[in-house]
Amino acid sequence: MWYDKLNFYSKEAGLDVIPESDFFSRSLSEEEITRFPHLLELHPDFQDPTHFPVPPVLHLPEELxxxxxxxxxxxxxxxxxxxxxxxxxxxxxxxxxxxxxxxLPDFLPVAFNGGGIFYAYDFSTAGRLPIVAVASGNLSEEDTVLLGYSLEEVLAKSHNIEEDMDQLYPIRELSDKEKAHAKLLWELKTLNEDKNNGKVDLKTFLLAKKRIEAEIKAL
Known part of the structure; x- marks a missing residue:
């Protein structure tokens, strides 16, 4: 099987019976509400399944x-x-x-990365079934990142999926103008600290301050 080569550091007894196809698309059952009463405390609007119906497209992928x-x-x-x-x-x-x-009704969470990021199947479009990463505290489609199209593909990679999440907020290279502005602000901050610590006299401080402010204005 595709998972034979994987490194399991925690295992449980295997599932004996595969559930019916609508297992994941059902609304909360009375049994689940009784077993996990805090679910309705967290989301009281789930009491009425018509408010947020579970999409019928959710199912158990064969590989899972x-x-x-x-x-x-x-x-x-x-x-x-x-x-x-x-x-x-x-x-x-x-x-x-x-x-x-x-x-994210069309997304089915199946695992955690150990740091609060879900692995989830994306059932929102027909065709291939993507597996995405999404932060547990920021559930929105715009904040998902594609990891691959099968568990075998996703688990063959060895870097932390937090690196994939960094794609959402790439570090932008500052422009020359922004770099100059940041340098002048730092210079002004240092000048004020030197004045407060008695390292520069008032005349020197005022002249330097005037120059820095003029250069900032000219940017």
């Missing part, structure tokens, strides 16, 4: 079904990449506990 049959929940590590994947019931729990029906 195979993995759960081998170990129903567990942890896989490859270099810096950690994949702490959920059991079948935990997938439903995390889907509701983190408000996916409200914020």
């Amino acid at each position: 079904a195979g993995l759960l049959s081998f170990s129903n929940g567990g942890a896989i590590i490859n270099g810096e990449r950690e994949f702490g994947y959920f059991s079948l019931q935990e997938i439903r729990y995390y889907y509701f506990a983190y408000g996916f029906p409200k914020y």
Whole structure:
């Protein structure tokens, strides 16, 4: 199987029975509400399933079904990449506990990276089924990052998925004008500190301050 070569550092008993196809698209059951009463405390609007209906497109992908049959929940590590994947019931729990029906209804969370970032299947479009990363505290489609199109592909990579998340907020190179402005502000800050510490006299301070402010204005 595709997962035979993976490094499991936590394993559980395998899933005996594959659930019906609508397992993930069902609304919260009375049994789940009784078992996890805080779900409705966190999201009282989930009490009425018509408010945030679970999309019928959600289902258990074949590759994940195979993995759960081998170990129903567990942890896989490859270099810096950690994949702490959920059991079948935990997938439903995390889907509701983190408000996916409200914020990302077409996305099914299946694992954590160990640092609060979900691995999730994206069911929002037809065709290939992407696997994305999304921060648990910032669930929006704009803040998802594509990781790959299969678990085998995603878990073959060894870098932390936090590096992929950095694509959302790339570090922009400052322009020459911005660099000059930052340098002058730093110079002005240092000048004020030197004045307060008695390192420069008042005349020198005023002349330097006037020059710096003029250069800032000229930018």
